[in-house]
Amino acid sequence: xxxxxxxxxxxxxxxxxxxxxxxxxxxxxxxxxxxxxxxxxxxxxxxxxxxxxxxxxxxxxxxxxxxxxxxxxxxxxxxxxxxxxxxxxxxxxxxxxxxxxxxxxxxxxxxxxxxxxxxxxxxxxxxxxxxxxxxxxxxxxxxxxxxxxxxxxxxxxxxxxxxxxxxxxxxxxxxxxxxxxxxxxxxxxxxxxxxxxxxxxxxxxxxxxxxxxxxxxxxxxxxxxxxxxxxxxxxxxxxxxxxxxxxxxxxxxxxxxxxxxxxxxxxxxxxxxxxxxxxxxxxxxxxxxxxxxxxxxxxxxxxxxxxxxxxxxxxxxxxxxxxxxxxxxxxxxxxxxxxxxxxxxxxxxxxxxxxxxxxxxxxxxxxxxxxxxxxxxxxxxxxxxxxxxxxxxxxxxxxxxxxxxxxxxxxxxxxxxxxxxxxxxxxxxxxxxxxxxxxxxxxxxxxxxxxxxxxxxxxxxxxxxxxxxxxxxxxxxxxxxxxxxxxxxxxxxxxxxxxxxxxxxxxxxxxxxxxxxxxxxxxxxxxxxxxxxxxxxxxxxxxxxxxxxxxxxxxxxxxxxxxxxxxxxxxxxxxxxxxxxxxxxxxxxxxxxxxxxxxxxxxxxxxxxxxxxxxxxxxxxxxxxxxxxxxx
Numbered sequence: 001x002x003x004x005x006x007x008x009x010x011x012x013x014x015x016x017x018x019x020x021x022x023x024x025x026x027x028x029x030x031x032x033x034x035x036x037x038x039x040x041x042x043x044x045x046x047x048x049x050x051x052x053x054x055x056x057x058x059x060x061x062x063x064x065x066x067x068x069x070x071x072x073x074x075x076x077x078x079x080x081x082x083x084x085x086x087x088x089x090x091x092x093x094x095x096x097x098x099x100x101x102x103x104x105x106x107x108x109x110x111x112x113x114x115x116x117x118x119x120x121x122x123x124x125x126x127x128x129x130x131x132x133x134x135x136x137x138x139x140x141x142x143x144x145x146x147x148x149x150x151x152x153x154x155x156x157x158x159x160x161x162x163x164x165x166x167x168x169x170x171x172x173x174x175x176x177x178x179x180x181x182x183x184x185x186x187x188x189x190x191x192x193x194x195x196x197x198x199x200x201x202x203x204x205x206x207x208x209x210x211x212x213x214x215x216x217x218x219x220x221x222x223x224x225x226x227x228x229x230x231x232x233x234x235x236x237x238x239x240x241x242x243x244x245x246x247x248x249x250x251x252x253x254x255x256x257x258x259x260x261x262x263x264x265x266x267x268x269x270x271x272x273x274x275x276x277x278x279x280x281x282x283x284x285x286x287x288x289x290x291x292x293x294x295x296x297x298x299x300x301x302x303x304x305x306x307x308x309x310x311x312x313x314x315x316x317x318x319x320x321x322x323x324x325x326x327x328x329x330x331x332x333x334x335x336x337x338x339x340x341x342x343x344x345x346x347x348x349x350x351x352x353x354x355x356x357x358x359x360x361x362x363x364x365x366x367x368x369x370x371x372x373x374x375x376x377x378x379x380x381x382x383x384x385x386x387x388x389x390x391x392x393x394x395x396x397x398x399x400x401x402x403x404x405x406x407x408x409x410x411x412x413x414x415x416x417x418x419x420x421x422x423x424x425x426x427x428x429x430x431x432x433x434x435x436x437x438x439x440x441x442x443x444x445x446x447x448x449x450x451x452x453x454x455x456x457x458x459x460x461x462x463x464x465x466x467x468x469x470x471x472x473x474x475x476x477x478x479x480x481x482x483x484x485x486x487x488x489x490x491x492x493x494x495x496x497x498x499x500x501x502x503x504x505x506x507x508x509x510x511x512x513x514x515x516x517x518x519x520x521x522x523x524x525x526x527x528x529x530x531x532x533x534x535x536x537x538x539x540x541x542x543x544x545x546x547x548x549x550x551x552x553x554x555x556x557x558x559x560x561x562x563x564x565x566x567x568x569x570x571x572x573x574x575x576x577x578x579x580x581x582x583x584x585x586x587x588x589x590x591x592x593x594x595x596x597x598x599x600x601x602x603x604x605x606x607x608x609x610x611x612x613x614x615x616x617x618x619x620x621x622x623x624x625x626x627x628x629x630x631x632x
Contacts, residue, residue: 016345051090220339404578454536465500465502466502532562
């Protein structure tokens, strides 16, 4: 790991610990309960030593530890009203040990309970923070990242990070303190044998430092692969009809198999590393007790150690080496969790490109005049690379309440130009002004509250019609909802539905036709009652009857508002106050329908192309029909 990566990791750890701070009481409580869970049984080997060296030996072999235990046993037997016989001492000692194990069970419960609460509160807080940050990110972020990948970052990575709280941070304290107490007990029993037991420490540290960064690196790649798979699965599920229409099911299954094979290979790499680490650690912790018994037996033969001391020492070896094994297992959890945590904070470090300026104010719109003052714009390429300008030196003055039709071939920049009005994107040069004030001087909330958007593919949520309408105005009454539906030519349809306003329309409104979805989106725009309306390709994909109903609704919506109408069909442009013709990111013509037709320029060519497409030669059509009948 290079110094920059190490510095970043340390920064991420400190920031993550900052997220834990609100739950610190629970974490500390769980850690203390964990310490109690693993340290209370440490009394058993000492009690066993006392039983072997004092109660079962003749003569009794006392040392500092057994004298202390013997004094407590005598006190307990006298307190209970019994004589201090070996049998009474054994009974008192056994009762105390049973009480300690009962306390251990209670400590175990609270350790798991408090750790679970702390971990899940952390998940809740981080997911809310991630989703809140997601709402602040610009359109360009969503242009470059698949939906499934974003969802994976918000849900899967946070869930993975939770392991660091429940299994790592608390267990590190628990095992660390327990390990320290065991070492103290071992040195109290016999410092020479304690040094023998700890001789494996340097090799243990070496193995940990070797495997941990490699497991973390593989975990990073696993999380990235999961993100890619989530993005592709989301796209294929959303496009299931396209997959089926082209009979590409087998191809998609094979592509999914290839992607999941990559995940499988990386998972196997992680499993292999973790297994090797565990193998080597267990080799150390399993072999060390043999050496300890060997040395201890030699010390008994030479008369420098009692049997009870060796038995107690051997009992403690499990408490010594088990935490070392658990630390090795925790290193896998920590490495995996750290990979997820680094991805979480990399996401949180993404700065919103468009945000309120410190001097921005929530201004109100007066008449909705919109001006483009020498505006140029380009989309950011991946990795921050610059890309060609898609809008070039736009100059336009739209009076308040005017209807402006943006026309041009696909890719001319019509939708991009309209998206600069609510600051979905930021102009790289020039200014967009509303009522003579730069849009950057408005707070985003106040600016966008005055702009209603009816998109080409109107996004409706998998909820009731009521909830979809209330998205525009949460305080709207039922009367207002019905009025908006009536203005959008949709009231009769909704009244005929089972549940009317409470009818659920399915994901993205799939239970509605294309025209009904558009009219529901227009009804939502009626409820918003914004001063500026952007109608983006609102009738480009519906039949003629639906288009007529939509046009009627649009006419009502456009009254008294500044309107940017974007459509390939020029029917709406004919009645617009101003037609803006775009080509290659530039405004090439402006004017009224009659004026532009008379110029015989770009607009006239577009209009004549559509007119020729709609024209039908009856005699030619009859000849084609007869020829087809004759061929059958």
